[in-house]
Amino acid sequence: MKFGGTSVADLERIRRVARLVAAEQAAGHKVAVVVSAMAGKTNELVAWTDGAGPAAQGLPASDDEYDVVVASGEQVTAGLLAMTLRNMGLPARSWMGWQIPIVADDAHGKARIDDIPPEKLGAAMDSGEIAVIAGFQGVTRDGRIATLGRGGSDTSAVAIAAAVGGACDIYTDVDGVYTTDPRIESRARKLPKISYEEMLEMASLGAKVLQTRSVELAMAYGVPVRVLSSFVEPGEAPGQGTIVCDEEEIVEKRIVSGVAYSRDEAKISLFGLPDHPGVSSTIFGALADANVNVDMIVQSHARVADTANMEFTVGKRDAQRAVDIVQSMKGEVGFEDVRLNDDVAKVSVIGVGMRSHTGVAKAMFEALAAKGVNIQVISTSEIKISVLIDAAYTELAVRALHAAYGLDQL
Amino acid sequence: MKFGGTSVADLERIRRVARLVAAEQAAGHKVAVVVSAMAGKTNELVAWTDGAGPAAQGLPASDDEYDVVVASGEQVTAGLLAMTLRNMGLPARSWMGWQIPIVADDAHGKARIDDIPPEKLGAAMDSGEIAVIAGFQGVTRDGRIATLGRGGSDTSAVAIAAAVGGACDIYTDVDGVYTTDPRIESRARKLPKISYEEMLEMASLGAKVLQTRSVELAMAYGVPVRVLSSFVEPGEAPGQGTIVCDEEEIVEKRIVSGVAYSRDEAKISLFGLPDHPGVSSTIFGALADANVNVDMIVQSHARVADTANMEFTVGKRDAQRAVDIVQSMKGEVGFEDVRLNDDVAKVSVIGVGMRSHTGVAKAMFEALAAKGVNIQVISTSEIKISVLIDAAYTELAVRALHAAYGLDQL
Numbered sequence: 001m002k003f004g005g006t007s008v009a010d011l012e013r014i015r016r017v018a019r020l021v022a023a024e025q026a027a028g029h030k031v032a033v034v035v036s037a038m039a040g041k042t043n044e045l046v047a048w049t050d051g052a053g054p055a056a057q058g059l060p061a062s063d064d065e066y067d068v069v070v071a072s073g074e075q076v077t078a079g080l081l082a083m084t085l086r087n088m089g090l091p092a093r094s095w096m097g098w099q100i101p102i103v104a105d106d107a108h109g110k111a112r113i114d115d116i117p118p119e120k121l122g123a124a125m126d127s128g129e130i131a132v133i134a135g136f137q138g139v140t141r142d143g144r145i146a147t148l149g150r151g152g153s154d155t156s157a158v159a160i161a162a163a164v165g166g167a168c169d170i171y172t173d174v175d176g177v178y179t180t181d182p183r184i185e186s187r188a189r190k191l192p193k194i195s196y197e198e199m200l201e202m203a204s205l206g207a208k209v210l211q212t213r214s215v216e217l218a219m220a221y222g223v224p225v226r227v228l229s230s231f232v233e234p235g236e237a238p239g240q241g242t243i244v245c246d247e248e249e250i251v252e253k254r255i256v257s258g259v260a261y262s263r264d265e266a267k268i269s270l271f272g273l274p275d276h277p278g279v280s281s282t283i284f285g286a287l288a289d290a291n292v293n294v295d296m297i298v299q300s301h302a303r304v305a306d307t308a309n310m311e312f313t314v315g316k317r318d319a320q321r322a323v324d325i326v327q328s329m330k331g332e333v334g335f336e337d338v339r340l341n342d343d344v345a346k347v348s349v350i351g352v353g354m355r356s357h358t359g360v361a362k363a364m365f366e367a368l369a370a371k372g373v374n375i376q377v378i379s380t381s382e383i384k385i386s387v388l389i390d391a392a393y394t395e396l397a398v399r400a401l402h403a404a405y406g407l408d409q410l
Numbered sequence: 411m412k413f414g415g416t417s418v419a420d421l422e423r424i425r426r427v428a429r430l431v432a433a434e435q436a437a438g439h440k441v442a443v444v445v446s447a448m449a450g451k452t453n454e455l456v457a458w459t460d461g462a463g464p465a466a467q468g469l470p471a472s473d474d475e476y477d478v479v480v481a482s483g484e485q486v487t488a489g490l491l492a493m494t495l496r497n498m499g500l501p502a503r504s505w506m507g508w509q510i511p512i513v514a515d516d517a518h519g520k521a522r523i524d525d526i527p528p529e530k531l532g533a534a535m536d537s538g539e540i541a542v543i544a545g546f547q548g549v550t551r552d553g554r555i556a557t558l559g560r561g562g563s564d565t566s567a568v569a570i571a572a573a574v575g576g577a578c579d580i581y582t583d584v585d586g587v588y589t590t591d592p593r594i595e596s597r598a599r600k601l602p603k604i605s606y607e608e609m610l611e612m613a614s615l616g617a618k619v620l621q622t623r624s625v626e627l628a629m630a631y632g633v634p635v636r637v638l639s640s641f642v643e644p645g646e647a648p649g650q651g652t653i654v655c656d657e658e659e660i661v662e663k664r665i666v667s668g669v670a671y672s673r674d675e676a677k678i679s680l681f682g683l684p685d686h687p688g689v690s691s692t693i694f695g696a697l698a699d700a701n702v703n704v705d706m707i708v709q710s711h712a713r714v715a716d717t718a719n720m721e722f723t724v725g726k727r728d729a730q731r732a733v734d735i736v737q738s739m740k741g742e743v744g745f746e747d748v749r750l751n752d753d754v755a756k757v758s759v760i761g762v763g764m765r766s767h768t769g770v771a772k773a774m775f776e777a778l779a780a781k782g783v784n785i786q787v788i789s790t791s792e793i794k795i796s797v798l799i800d801a802a803y804t805e806l807a808v809r810a811l812h813a814a815y816g817l818d819q820l
Binding site: 076080 | 475494497
């Protein structure tokens with residue numbers, strides 16, 4: 001069971017979580033609970049690191065000490081939930097990442113889990129003790145705290161489930177996965193099931209229900225995942241939520257399952273690049289070395305002979321740094337100009353049905369054109385199409401696409 | 411160097427601390443810095459544990475999970491100070507109790523440090539790196555977080571200094587040790603030097619400058635300790651503070667060095683105890699088993715033949731629990747009645763000169779009598795005299811004694 005920040009935002013909600021945990025144990029299950037920091041706490045901690053750390057000088061704030069600070073939020077919740085469970089007469093103890101251990105690499109701020117030896121945790125759970133685990137954190141091989149990135153507690157939960165051989169219920173403030181964000185489109189519908197692949201695309205394209213990495217892990221290890229609401233009254237069951245599973249387990253397949261969007265985008269445009277091999281690898285190699293994730297990339301010939309233009313997108317947080325890195329290579333690479341536009345959004349349609357149906361892209365472009373939405377960049381995969389548009393058109397585009405694929409008719 | 415909660419209360423103050431640390435390193439010292447939680451944070455965390463934990467049912471809140479929660483405050487400060495130092499271009503890293511490790515026993519909530527292997531910390535400091543250490547916390551031999559009690563960061567600092575063979579500067583919000591609390595007696599004077607023994611008594615009798623255990627450790631390992639203010643402007647030196655040292659190093663000895671007081675007292679009175687051997691050991695054995703510290707004890711014969719009355723004091727926090735424990739032994743012990751009075755305070759005079767001078771007690775009782783202060787319980791040691799009085803008379807008594815021993819004339 002995993003509970004996010006809003007589900008453990010105060011002591012009353014932690015008691016509600018404790019009741020859900022108790023019910024699960026009473027149903028005969030061995031239970032491990034992964035908790036996030038109390039809502040707002042991580043933001044408070046991150047704000048302090050912004051004030052104290054290298055970010056004050058425009059350098060990345062995500063280092064080993066950043067992790068020391070922000071990992072403390074989950075520690076607090078884990079201790080409080082363990083106390084609350086004990087207070088209800090249930091055996092429980094908290095586990096920090098370094099105690100299990102949840103072994104992670106040293107990409108501080110967005111570390112990946114390398115290994116979770118199941119022995120200690122499994123023995124505790126076998127003894128009937130509820131394991132309350134601080135999410136979002138691991139420990140590097142040289143004993144430093146490492147955090148797993150925003151939403152990392154989802155990944156902690158799936159990885160724990162994989163390690164001890166269990167299923168993973170992600171409790172959150174919504175009661176499942178929706179066809180799109182209900183705050184934008186009130187006719188969004190809850191999906192009873194969604195495939196790992198679709199969930200993976202939805203997560204990586206901006207749907208905030210699950211962290212991308214957690215879905216990758218669930219898919220790789222075949223961990224059954226369920227997304228459901230923690231906001232139930234005492235005695236009430238938490239509903240069925242949405243099951244994330246193998247595509248084969250889904251009987252009624254749809255061509256498009258959802259529309260996702262992300263405003264955390266920035267577009268960097270390079271003009272007048274020399275048109276010869278190696279330019280791209282120089283630029284993107286340098287960005288990769290600096291831990292900047294590049295998403296969409298398009299390259300086109302410029303009007304000037306033997307030069308090209310290139311556009312790519314990065315997360316807003318990395319945007320200025322990416323520009324600085326590119327700028328510093330101006331002599332080496334020899335381009336003419338670099339520009340940043342962070343007033344953009346990415347809107348995507350996702351569905352495994354795209355594999356077998358044509359015309360999905362055409363319908364998308366038509367629907368957007370009908371609303372006068374200009375497409376700046378396009379990228380596609382086997383089961384999704386993403387477009388970069390002016391941020392002001394985000395909601396309009398989401399609603400147009402939701403209707404175009406009949407998602408409100410489910 | 412150790413910095414308390416008010417010295418690291420916000421990012422601006424953490425920067426001030428970083429400048430003091432930088433100056434110390436620039437002066438050629440290897441530096442380890444022990445930090446407390448940001449002012450107010452520990453109280454916030456303790457309040458949450460009170461709401462979540464056994465304390466809600468009148469049981470002690472100090473257990474292993476309590477420690478998990480409250481230890482997080484120091485983790486935050488350690489990370490933030492390390493980031494701040496790096497931001498100033500200085501090599502620094504944070505150390506949690508479990509990373510060094512600071513090995514502690516499992517008396518959670520008031521654990522004692524058993525061992526600090528100096529190898530890892532020493533190697534880091536030898537390399538020129540500033541070690542920023544989360545105070546107040548250690549790790550038990552079975553890998554759980556244990557906290558050292560209120561003021562435990564002082565003990566962390568002295569223990570670290572002992573482990574790596576250094577001196578210990580305790581930076582706080584006052585600029586040294588005073589003859590008494592300046593908030594009560596404006597004529598209180600700063601002491602240039604004070605002996606370990608006197609500091610120990612002052613600390614254990616209510617002066618909040620240093621944790622008792624830290625002074626014991628300093629005395630046992632001969633760690634030179636200095637108390638000084640962290641509230642200095644950029645570029646300003648932090649003054650001389652008060653040096654805590656061996657009695658032999660103090661040339662000008664005073665009969666009485668200070669007047670301390672504590673309002674954290676509760677008096678428990680037992681009436682009609684059977685007057686035979688073993689009664690005291692039964693009662694105080696049970697209290698010790700429950701981790702209740704008993705301070706002053708007096709026993710007197712009652713008017714009823716073959717019975718005795720007994721009074722003892724405990725900390726306010728433990729008072730009701732102590733009464734419950736005593737009450738539960740009523741059948742076994744056979745006393746008539748137990749009463750609790752927590753409207754009392756302890757006022758003490760301390761001075762190594764008492765060893766060689768008589769009349770100190772007489773002067774104390776005369777000074778209190780002259781102000782109409784009734785003495786309920788008296789206890790003495792070689793270098794201090796304490797009296798328990800009605801709490802309402804605390805300030806009056808402190809000022810009367812401060813004047814009676816000429817401490818305002820220093």
